Amino acid sequence: MSPILHGVIPAVPTPLNADGQPDTAKLVAFIRDLFDAGCQGVNLLGTTGEATSFDRGTRLQIMEAVANAGLAQRMMVGTGAAALADAVALTKAADTMGFAGALLLPPFYYTDVGDGALVQYVERLAELAGARTGRLYLYNIPQLTGLKYSPDVIERLTRNLGGVLAGIKDSSGDLPYAEAVAANFSQLAVFPSDEATLKDRARKKFAGCISASVNVFPHLACATYQSGVDTPDEIYNSMVGVRRALTRVPLVPAIKAALAWRREDESWKTMKLPLVPLSSAQLAQLHNGLAAAQANRHDSGEDRLAN
Incomplete structure (x- = not known):
């Protein structure tokens, strides 16, 4: 099967044309820039990529464009959906196209299902998708899905799925939860969604991070991943400041x-409804926050993604 992903993995946004359709050429160029900046992987069609606002056909179109560019083998792609059949079709396609992994949301909307039903859902998906090379990664974001991959669910899935289940992205913001999963399931790659965790990742047994905010200045997170506790304060504090500025306004439109x-390129601001661009006041707040975070930085990689 594909190697288990690790390192700095940006959760990429999806650039859109004026009609709301994906600009796949611009997306491919941006992903290449992220790899050139030192990122070990990329997460396509996650929350930042507005995946659940696209129909299945459009998601497949985006996946195919990235795969045809020869990038899929270093990427995980979000394949979760409310309907099991959609999730199965997307996960099958991810495997066929050569993606290293499929990132699986729990089935959202019916939020009162128990752990047993959630285990059955993931096991059924794995059975029907029949992945040959790609692996499954769980996507824990209960504040949006209403469901949590509890330690009991993870234990049962690791036991029943074996090596097919490679890891978990935790976007809950509950760091003790992520630390407990990493400590108790050493066979899984655990990715918090906050790059601030990279500095102490070795002690906490994290595989890296999967984060939206690293899209903007990815080399800061890559430097922190490489240096760990020896990361210079100038780099680490700037990275944390950038994330703080981005998360003080709605995150996905802030990234764009x-x-x-x-x-x-102003076209990056285009959003897929129901998300909308930042207001003028929010834009001003964001720019002021980013400027403050970067004010004392002089590292040579500062403008690596400027063009």
Whole structure:
């Protein structure tokens, strides 16, 4: 099977044309830039990528464009959906196209199902998708899905799925939860969604991070991943400051607004409903926060993604 992913993995946004359809050429170019900046992997079609706002056909179109560019083998792609059949079809396609892994949301909307039903759902998906090379990664984001991959669910899935289950992305913000999963399930790659955890990742047994905010200045997170506790304060504090600025306004439109500024391309601001671009006041707040985070930085990689 594919190697288990690790390291700094940006959760990429999906650039859109004025009609709301994906600009796959721009997406492929951006992913290449992230790899050039030192990222070990990329997460396609997650929350930041507005995946659940796209129909199955559009998601497959985006996946195919990335795969045809020869990038899939270093990437995980979000394949979760409310309907099991959609999740199975997307997961099958991810495997066929050569993606290293499929990132699986729990089935959202019916939030009162118990752990047993959630285990059955994932096991059934794995059976029907029949992955040959790609692996499954669980996506824990209960504040949006209403469901949590509890330690009991994880234990049962690791026992029943074996090596097919490779890891978990935890976007809950519950660091003790992520630490407990990493400590108790050493066979899984555990990725918090906050790059601040990279500095102490070795002690906490994290495989890296999967984060939206590293899209803007990815080399900061890559430097922190490589240096760990020896990361210079200038780099670490700047990285944390950038994330703080991005998370003080709605995160997904903030990422796109920051990329519009960094890449001098206003089309990056286009959102897929129900998400909308930042207001003028939010944009001003974001720009002020990013400027403050970068004010004292002089590292040579500062403008690596400016174009």
